[in-house]
Amino acid sequence: MAQRAQPVIGTTGIVAGGFVVVAVLLSFLGIGLRAEVGRGIGPAEWAAIRFTVVQALLSALISVLCAIPLARALARRRFIGRGFLITLLGAPFILPVIVAVLGLLTVFGRSGWANAALGYFGVPPLSIYGLHGVVLAHVFFNLPLATRLLLQGWQSIPAERFRLAAQLNLPPRMIRRTLEYPLLVQIVPGAAALVFVICLTSFAVALTLGGGPRATTIELAIYQAFRFDFDLARAALLSLIQLFLAGGAALIALWIIPNFPLGAGLDRTLQRWDARSGLQQVLDAIVIALGSAFLLLPLLAIVLAGLQGLPEMPAVVWKTAGNSLGVAVLSILTLLIIALPMAGWISTRRAGGAEAIGLIGLSASPLMIGTGWFILINPIADPVPLALPVTALINAMMALPFALRILVPPMRDTLVTFDRLSRSLGLRGWSAWRWLVLPRLRAQIGFAAGLTGALSVGDLGVIALFADPDRATLPLQMYRLMGAYRTEAAAGAALLLLAMALGLFWLCDKGGRWRAEA
Amino acid sequence: MLKLEDVVMSQGNFALKADFSVEPGRKTAVIGPSGAGKSTLLGAIGGFLPLRGGKLWWQKRNITHAAPGERPIAMLFQDNNLFPHLSIARNIGLGIRPDLKLSASDQDRIGKALERVGLREMVDRKPGELSGGQQSRAALARVLVQNRPVILLDEPFAALGPALRHEMLDLVHDLSNETGATLLMVTHDPQDVRRIADDVIFVEGGRAEAPQPAAALLENPPPALRAYLG
Structure with a gap:
């Protein structure tokens, strides 16, 4: 049998995948060295576990429940700005958490817009710190994700089915039963599981809106044990708990989590003949208006408050912005060095089993890996100067599953389409890349x-x-400003950070497509 | 001489046998009903389909296990003969060096090949900016610089209209005469056979017959071929 010479050889991909596995395993080693399992799980740990699970459950439930009417309305209505709104649903992917939190505080906080409106009617102000705040922020981030997942499902219903339903003049109740419920049964559990897993490892939201014994996630507890008490043994124990809880949930959820709708194509419009009654139209309009307001107002708040705050920013903000930019560039480079060979390796294999390595990043939480590495590095070298490179590396690993999802399908396509031509020309190795x-x-x-x-x-x-x-990086500096009650300066920093995140995304995305050929 | 010695090819349930030689410099048409295995035969010679049995020789060299790019063969497929993201010059350059580290004399050869196929003005264009016929010419220019003794054509001109296809076949005819290359081409059309082929390989019923002189065969086809030609 002739050897099947692949244009893209898997060796470098295996090395890259191995690097990721080793990096994660090393962190386990670090944790294992220090975790004193014998010490047992105390009441504080139990409280953290309980809060983590409860807030994740609530966030998943509310996100998905709100996403159902929103996705349904978006799927069956045509209106000006629909495309924009759907694009906006993708924004939380690239919106820095701390920026969103500040936006939410501006709208829903103690002296925010919502409370001002409520106060007008004599309602006492609501606080968004604690459980509600954490859940509110998680819903803000995950409602769009759940909506996109559901919208994708709705658009997968063939137009012919709706035509048939219209032809048979099915009443709304029957349309729900024949077309929509089977779809929801298929998608809702996966979407909820995904949101649940994401919220289990939530850190920045809990750090800013939670805290205290009643509202501390495990991820936040790791940070507190580490930072305030410098109790590495406790941090390691909590990391171990996090690994079992989040990692286990992620592995279980993997079976039901649907594909991320990362790409475009959701703005495709489908002709619909049902849902023409006035009541349905009004309800859909209300749902869309509420959903857009919930997503848009905090963004608007950031821009408005940020513009006022820009002159208040201390010089250190610019320095930390430089650090953040450096970290981001390093992350991008690291990601590409790892993800490209891995994608090449995965693409040349028939089944996508190797993709699971990329998902390790999802099950291992950043603070857990960080704790593990710190324990290993600490005796050898001072970990503090390594803060920025370590952050860049961990960020790259967290982005790896998304990157593989984006890269593998087109790479597989390319290798199949041009397989014979490349082989007949002897194009392989670096030349093929x-x-x-x-x-x-x-x-x-x-x-x-x-x-x-x-x-x-x-x-x-x-x-x-x-x-x-x-x-510090810019998000950390922003957090420090918020902690020091320098809200205006923090708002300025938030706007700068938002501009940097969107700018980086836009630059890379446009750069990739600039003068791209067929 | 290209020699297929007791060769057995298979794809799924389908098997094809061949045991013959093709003399150097001959232009041979491969004809037969669709699904009979014409593309399988060329794919196996080109190295894209491992043989299940038998040996493949070029002159004194056993190429049964050689990688496609290491065989003395240049091949054009039904589609995807050019990389759409590379300029015509680079597409042709890949036929000289797959890493595209081209010397001045390599560039010179690319220019000459383009000139020969009448595409001198198109050096820096992308394939998408060319017409179907021009794309075929560009692919032939690459075959020219590849300078391999055997050329395999698996219906690369099938998507062209009759006039353009005849033009391409005439160009192929002239190019292989100039280089002295051995040509094997799959076709459906007896007219194509008359136009350029010296010999015909008839593929049917799980066998690729040995090449026979085209003119005589078409004048007086055996029953199976007669049934195919209609």
Whole structure:
């Protein structure tokens, strides 16, 4: 049998995948070295576990329940701005958490717009700290995701079915039963599981809106044990709990989690003949208006407050912005060095089993990995100067599953389409990358890089573990400003951070598509 | 001489046998009903389909296990003969060096090949900016610089209209005469056979017959071929 010479050889991909596995395993080793399991799980740990699970459950439930009417309304209505709104549903992917939190505080906070409106009617102000705040922020981030997942499902119903339903003049109740319920049964559990898993490892939201013994997630508890008590043993124990809880949930959820709707195509319009009654139209209009207001008002608040706050920003903000930019660029480079060979390796294999390595990033939480590495590095070297590179590396690993989802399908396509031509020309190894894969995948590489850059520049996670006052990133600096009640300066920093995240994404994404050929 | 020695090819349930030689410099048409295995035969010679049995020789060299790019063969497929993201010059350059590290004399060869196929003005264009006929010419220019002794054509001109296809076949005819290459081409059309082929390989019923002189065969086809030609 002739050897089947693949244009793209898997060796570098295996090395890259191995690197990720080793990086994660090393963190386990670090945790294992220090975790004193014998000490047992105390009441504080139990409280953290309970809060983590409860807030994640509530967030998943509310996100999905609100997403159902919103996705349904979006699926069956045509209106001006629909495309914009659907694009906006993708924004939370690249919106820095801390920026969104500040926007939510401006709208829903103690002296925010919502309370001002309620006060007008004599209702006492609501506080969004604690459980409600955490859940509110999680719904803000995950409602769009759940809506996109459901919308994708709705659009997968063939137009012919709706035509048939219209022909048979099915009443709304029957349309729900024959077309919509089977779909919901298929998609809702996966969407809820995904949101649940994402919220289990939530850190920045809990850090800013939670806190205290009654509203501390495990991820936040790791940070507190580490930062306030410098109790590495406790941090390691909590990391272990996090690993079992979040990692286990992620592995179980993997079976039911649907594909991320990362790409475009959701703005496709489908002709519908049903749902023409006045009541249905009014209800849909209300749902869309509420949904858009919920998503848009905090963004608007950031821009308005930020413009006022820009002159108030201390000089240190610019320095930390520079750090953040450096971290983001390093993350993008690291991601590409890992993801491209891995995608090549996965694409040449028949089944996508190797993709699971990329998902390790989802099950291992950033603070857990950070804690593990800190424990290993600490005896050998001072971890503080490594804060920025470590943050960049962990951010790259967190972006890896998304990047693989983006890169693998088109890479597989390219390798299949041009398989015979490349082989007949003897095009392989670096030449195949240089002249075939990289040019053909420019758009997707740009998209993946943009996503990584935006995630990384806005990340408030590991950096909080390692950093000292001299080595902050912009999100961390923004958090410090908020903690010092310098709200205006923080709002200015939020606007700057938002501009950087969107700018990085736009630059990479456009760069990938610039002068891209057929 | 290209020699297929007791060759057995298979794809799924389908098997095809061949045991013959093709003399150097001959232009041979491969004809037969669709699904009979014409593309399978060319794919196996080109190295894209591992043989299940038998040996493949070029002159004294056993190429049964050689990778496609290491065989003395240049091949054009039904589609995807050019990389759409690379300029015509680079597409042709890949036929000289797959890493595209081209010397001045390589560039010179690319220019000459383009000139030969009448595409001198198109050096920096992308394939998408060319017409179907021009794309075929560009692919032939690459075959020219590849400078391999055997050329396999698996219906690369099938999507062209009759006039353009005849033009391409004439160009192929002239190019293989100039280079002395051995040509094997799949076709459906007896007219194509008359136009350029010296010999015919008839593929049917799980066998690829040995090449026979085209003119005589078409004048007086055996029953199976007669049934196919209609």
